[in-house]
Amino acid sequence: MAVFLGLPYVAWVILYCAVTWGVFGALLGAVTPSLRAQMGVSFQQVGWLMAIWSAGGAIGSLLGGAIAKRYPPQRLLVVYTTLVMGALVGVLTAPSFGWLAFFMVSIATFETALFTLGHGLLAEMSDDPEQRTRIIGLVDVGYSLGTVLSPLLAAAALLADPNWRGPYLVFALMALALLAMTLQSRRLSSVGFRTELQHADGATGTPLTPLGYAGLLREPLVRWVLVAGVCSGLCEWGQNFWFVSYATEVLGLHAQSARLALGFLMAGMVVGRVWQAFWHSRFSMEQKIQGLGVLATVALLVVWLLPAGAPFAVLALCNFAAGLGVSVAFPILLGTALRSFPQEAPRLSALLMLSFTGGAQVAALFMGQLAESYGLRSAYAVLVVGALGFVVCAWRLGRR
Numbered sequence: 001m002a003v004f005l006g007l008p009y010v011a012w013v014i015l016y017c018a019v020t021w022g023v024f025g026a027l028l029g030a031v032t033p034s035l036r037a038q039m040g041v042s043f044q045q046v047g048w049l050m051a052i053w054s055a056g057g058a059i060g061s062l063l064g065g066a067i068a069k070r071y072p073p074q075r076l077l078v079v080y081t082t083l084v085m086g087a088l089v090g091v092l093t094a095p096s097f098g099w100l101a102f103f104m105v106s107i108a109t110f111e112t113a114l115f116t117l118g119h120g121l122l123a124e125m126s127d128d129p130e131q132r133t134r135i136i137g138l139v140d141v142g143y144s145l146g147t148v149l150s151p152l153l154a155a156a157a158l159l160a161d162p163n164w165r166g167p168y169l170v171f172a173l174m175a176l177a178l179l180a181m182t183l184q185s186r187r188l189s190s191v192g193f194r195t196e197l198q199h200a201d202g203a204t205g206t207p208l209t210p211l212g213y214a215g216l217l218r219e220p221l222v223r224w225v226l227v228a229g230v231c232s233g234l235c236e237w238g239q240n241f242w243f244v245s246y247a248t249e250v251l252g253l254h255a256q257s258a259r260l261a262l263g264f265l266m267a268g269m270v271v272g273r274v275w276q277a278f279w280h281s282r283f284s285m286e287q288k289i290q291g292l293g294v295l296a297t298v299a300l301l302v303v304w305l306l307p308a309g310a311p312f313a314v315l316a317l318c319n320f321a322a323g324l325g326v327s328v329a330f331p332i333l334l335g336t337a338l339r340s341f342p343q344e345a346p347r348l349s350a351l352l353m354l355s356f357t358g359g360a361q362v363a364a365l366f367m368g369q370l371a372e373s374y375g376l377r378s379a380y381a382v383l384v385v386g387a388l389g390f391v392v393c394a395w396r397l398g399r400r
Contacts, residue, residue, distance in 0.1 A: 009187040011125065011135070013077065014118030015142045016181060020174045021111050022146020023153065027167050028053070028104075030154035034164035041097055049101050051364075056105035058357050060112030065213070065350025068117050074188040080114040081179045088172045092165050115139075116353065120346035123338050133285055133335030137277040140331060144270045213347055221397070222348070225337045226355040228289075228393035232329035233359020234386035235296055239265055239322055241363050242383075243303075246376045247315060252308045261315040268323025276328040285332045286398035293394045296325025297387035304380050329390070330356065336397055359386070 007015075028035075028050065035041055041049075068076070087110065090103030119136060126132045157166035182188070216222045243265070247258035272292070275281075281288065299321035306314065330352065337348045363382075370379035 007135075007138075008125070009184070010073070010121055011138075013178070013181045013188075014122055015138055017111075017114055017118055017178055018139045018142030019146040019149070020171070020178055021115055022143040022148075023150045023174060024107065024111060024146075024171055025143075026147045026150035027154055027171060030151045031158070031164045031167055034158060034162060038164055039097060039100070045097055049097075049104060051361075052101060052105050053108045054357055054360065056108030057112040058354055060109040060114075061116050061350040061353040061357075062213075063109065064113030064116030065120075065347040068120050068346035073117065073121060074182065074185065076117055077114065077182040077188070078179070080110045080117070081175065081182050083110040084114070084175055085172070085179060088168065088175060091168050092172065112353065116346055116349045119334065119349035123334070123342070123345035123349070129285065129335055129339045130280075132338060133331050134277050136334055137273060137328060137331040140273040140328070141270075141277050144266070144273055147266065148270070211341065211344055211347075213351065216341065216344060216347060216351060219341070221340055222337055222351070224393050224396050225333045225348075226351060228329065228333055228390055228397070229352050229355030230359040230362070231386045231390035231393060232326050232333075233356035234363050235300065235322070235359075235383055235390065236269075236326045236329075236356075237360035238363035238367055238383045238386065239300070239319070242367060242371070242376070242380065243319065245371075246303075246380050250308065250376050250380075251306060251310050251315070253310075253312065253315065257312050258315075261312060261319055264316040264319040265323040268320040268325075269327040270323075271320075272324045272327025276331060284398075285335055286394065289329060289332050289394040290391065290398055292325045292328065293387065293391040294325075296322050297384065297391055299325060300383045300387050304377070304384050325387070326390075362386075 028046075032046055036046065064080075084107055087103045087106035091100060091107065094100040094103055119139065122135050122139065123132055125135055153170050154167040157170050158164075160166065211219070240262070243262050244255065244258040247253040247261060248255050253261070276288075283291070299318040303315065303318045303322075334349060334352050337352070338345055341348060367379045367382050370382065
């Protein structure tokens with residue numbers, strides 16, 4: 001708990017940002033029925049909205065990583081949050097689906113840029129790789145908390161007013177609180193990134209020169225980290241996207257039971273992230289993702305091989321194990337890369353977020369095409385391959 005209690009004010013701003021981002025990320029699914037009924041939006045349009053929302057996140061990652069060190073962090077925190085508030089006004093007043101999509105993408109862009117900036121600031125709070133990874137892991141804890149709170153906030157808002165914009169009004173109040181936090185100049189004026197001289201090599205004292213995106217992509221370690229990110233994103237989001245359909249259509253589980261079993265996936269992820277952030281472990285970062293990767297692989301393999309009529313308890317247990325297996329991939333992979341390139345925290349965060357987004361797109365598009373052509377059982381095998389790929393990447397990173 002010491003890592004939590006000793007955090008500076010800027011870290012609390014970033015953690016609260018993570019909570020709000022988790023809330024926003026899960027709101028669309030919660031309001032989709034009301035949105036479709038009140039705006040006449042089709043399922044296809046909702047699908048496109050989700051896809052371009054992800055694209056906005058990708059743009060925000062690159063934007064945040066590219067300019068994070070060019071301007072004072074407090075100025076960027078205020079600007080990004082103000083732009084989010086402006087886009088939220090657009091969401092709350094959008095007269096058509098086209099405008100709604102534009103403003104939703106804008107929120108995703110600026111929230112992700114804010115998230116990337118936050119990762120960079122948190123990464124520089126400690127030079128110890130394990131401690132740094134645990135601090136970064138707090139962001140995942142905050143995000144998970146937001147995703148858990150989101151459906152509850154949406155349900156309460158829709159109960160008070162059935163208009164689909166109600167939950168986004170609640171989110172606007174949360175974002176307004178974030179803006180107020182970023183305006184605390186006295187507490188944030190001294191916040192900044194280290195210079196190249198401060199990032200000097202510990203052995204030679206030579207300043208570590210920024211590599212840029214192109215330079216980072218030429219590094220073998222970074223490439224292995226990014227491939228691992230794609231595999232982890234594929235497993236996490238593939239299970240999120242397809243498990244309910246797979247369990248109902250292939251395994252014959254009742255839809256409500258399948259949704260309940262899927263809830264154990266998030267439970268496993270929350271447990272893993274809390275463990276990573278708050279409890280010291282005798283295992284190294286590489287050992288953690290190797291072991292957890294094997295756990296996720298076994299869990300997904302069991303789900304893929306289960307016959308129709310499999311008991312709910314087995315599916316719930318497998319989901320919990322799969323969630324635990326992928327829970328801490330992001331902070332550990334980022335921490336692994338930062339150990340070699342500490343001067344590139346914002347760009348590494350951006351690249352890793354893009355790799356996870358790429359994995360999610362593979363899960364959505366490639367698995368969807370396979371399911372359409374060959375059935376869900378065949379498509380589900382992609383998750384097993386992705387988990388095996390993650391284990392291979394973790395093994396290679398452990399050998400470096």
